[in-house]
Amino acid sequence: MGMDFVMNHVWLRPLFMSVLVVTAVMTTCAWSIWFERKLSARMQNRLGPTIVGPAGLLQPLADALKMLRKEILIPRDADPWLFRLAPPLVLFCTVAALAVVPWSETIYIADLDVGILWVLALAGLMLLPIWIAGWASNNKYALFGGMRAVAQGISYEIPLLLSAMVPVILAGSLNLKDIVRFQHDHGWFVLWPPGIGLVAFVVFFVTSLAEANRIPFDVPEAESELIAGISVEYTAMNLGLFPMAEYVHTLISSAVAATLFLGGWDGPFFDATWYDGVVWMVLKTGVLFVFIYVLRWSLVRFRSDQLMYACWVWLLPLALGLVGAAAVWVKLTQGQG
Amino acid sequence: MAQLAFGLVAAAMLGSGLLAVRSRNLVHAVLWLAVSLIATAAAYVLLSAPFLAAMQILLYTGGVVTLMLFGVMLTDHRHDGGAPGRLSNDSAPQRPWLGAFFAAALFGVVAAALYQTPLPVPAAALDASTARLGELVLGDHLVAFEAISVLLLAALLGAVALARKTDP
Numbered sequence: 001m002g003m004d005f006v007m008n009h010v011w012l013r014p015l016f017m018s019v020l021v022v023t024a025v026m027t028t029c030a031w032s033i034w035f036e037r038k039l040s041a042r043m044q045n046r047l048g049p050t051i052v053g054p055a056g057l058l059q060p061l062a063d064a065l066k067m068l069r070k071e072i073l074i075p076r077d078a079d080p081w082l083f084r085l086a087p088p089l090v091l092f093c094t095v096a097a098l099a100v101v102p103w104s105e106t107i108y109i110a111d112l113d114v115g116i117l118w119v120l121a122l123a124g125l126m127l128l129p130i131w132i133a134g135w136a137s138n139n140k141y142a143l144f145g146g147m148r149a150v151a152q153g154i155s156y157e158i159p160l161l162l163s164a165m166v167p168v169i170l171a172g173s174l175n176l177k178d179i180v181r182f183q184h185d186h187g188w189f190v191l192w193p194p195g196i197g198l199v200a201f202v203v204f205f206v207t208s209l210a211e212a213n214r215i216p217f218d219v220p221e222a223e224s225e226l227i228a229g230i231s232v233e234y235t236a237m238n239l240g241l242f243p244m245a246e247y248v249h250t251l252i253s254s255a256v257a258a259t260l261f262l263g264g265w266d267g268p269f270f271d272a273t274w275y276d277g278v279v280w281m282v283l284k285t286g287v288l289f290v291f292i293y294v295l296r297w298s299l300v301r302f303r304s305d306q307l308m309y310a311c312w313v314w315l316l317p318l319a320l321g322l323v324g325a326a327a328v329w330v331k332l333t334q335g336q337g
Numbered sequence: 338m339a340q341l342a343f344g345l346v347a348a349a350m351l352g353s354g355l356l357a358v359r360s361r362n363l364v365h366a367v368l369w370l371a372v373s374l375i376a377t378a379a380a381y382v383l384l385s386a387p388f389l390a391a392m393q394i395l396l397y398t399g400g401v402v403t404l405m406l407f408g409v410m411l412t413d414h415r416h417d418g419g420a421p422g423r424l425s426n427d428s429a430p431q432r433p434w435l436g437a438f439f440a441a442a443l444f445g446v447v448a449a450a451l452y453q454t455p456l457p458v459p460a461a462a463l464d465a466s467t468a469r470l471g472e473l474v475l476g477d478h479l480v481a482f483e484a485i486s487v488l489l490l491a492a493l494l495g496a497v498a499l500a501r502k503t504d505p
Contacts, residue, residue: 112388124400128368150403151407153403154399277463
């Protein structure tokens with residue numbers, strides 16, 4: 001009775017789901033930092049964290065405690081309010097996208113009709129606090145980082161939007177749950193329409209990596225040129241919020257890619273319970289998430305101009321062509337549109 | 338409840354809009370404008386038009402405000418008087434009548450549109466769902482939609498022509 005009451009309540013349900021999903025995602029992200037350090041260490045024939053806890057498992061807790069205990073410094077010439085406001089806003093814009101990601105038929109926070117637009121709008125909105133962090137620091141490296149982040153973000157947003165429109169056109173809905181249900185009935189979009197779906201998935205994945213500022217697209221951070229860019233003047237937990245937002249963003253990008261192209265929670269074996277399908281969704285998200293780490297420690301960074309060239313000359317026309325191809329496919333297979 | 342929500346959103350829109358106009362710091366002005374635009378998106382949500390709200394954030398706050406910041410960063414403010422990024426009207430010619438004229442013209446257009454709308458609007462005409470919007474924009478009003486696209490393109494080309502000082 002208790003669970004059913006919560007699950008059917010108008011605002012208890014979203015509240016319960018928010019707490020559940022955000023806690024799960026934040027915890028995953030904290031330990032994914034441990035996982036990434038271990039993975040990169042193994043890839044480079046090192047050991048990684050070993051001291052705190054068995055196999056260094058308590059390292060994220062130690063890092064968090066260290067961050068919390070440090071002093072928050074605000075540079076004399078910084079814009080004090082914007083400087084303080086930027087890191088929480090970056091994290092807010094990132095976490096808010098979780099609201100529409102469906103983890104299964106029943107595990108989601110909000111069933112929004114414009115779900116995918118909400119995710120993309122927040123990805124665009126996130127550029128603003130990132131730029132604010134760079135500008136308010138009143139440091140040339142930070143400002144360069146901020147400008148690079150915005151230039152990169154606003155460029156890659158266009159192919160990201162266009163490639164996300166391919167599943168939308170095919171499924172005929174902006175609602176992420178509808179898109180998953182459509183894939184359940186007609187097959188995952190990574191498999192069909194032949195070629196179009198797969199290429200759209202690759203374009204979406206690559207551009208969402210760029211939106212999340214992950215290697216090989218992390219030119220706004222570029223510690224070898226910009227000594228970490230926007231976060232250079234930040235200390236303590238203010239500094240910690242940037243990587244936290246980045247990890248959450250990476251996780252959400254993986255989850256959205258899994259939802260749009262890999263069939264979301266759809267898959268064999270798991271059905272009929274209230275947590276139906278969440279296993280598949282977590283598995284698919286996890287595979288993409290880990291793949292991003294493997295990429296990060298395998299590739300080198302693009303130069304800023306190469307990044308822009310790749311976007312405007314290759315990805316944008318490709319994404320436009322994909323949208324056109326998807327529209328033609330729908331027209332041809334469904335008779336009249 | 339709806340009245341209270343609308344009141345809060347309207348206050349946020351007007352307050353941040355006022356701050357955007359009054360702010361002496363150009364970057365602060367642009368950021369207040371962003372707040373005002375987000376509040377407008379909230380107003381769309383209250384009017385049950387989530388598609389418009391998402392587009393408002395995607396295009397205006399994510400796109401236009403970002404481009405404005407580019408404009409601020411890429412233009413030369415050393416001749417504006419004072420520190421970089423500080424606004425000052427001292428060196429610019431004062432033309433308050435021009436601003437008043439455009440404000441009055443905009444108000445006239447909006448007031449005329451409001452005056453011609455029969456209120457209250459019948460419920461059937463209030464369908465702001467994404468599908469209905471798509472049908473209206475790309476069906477009934479396709480010509481107007483395309484005309485606006487061409488207008489925007491012309492404005493873009495005009496801006497490029499004005500900004501470029503010499504021919505390459």
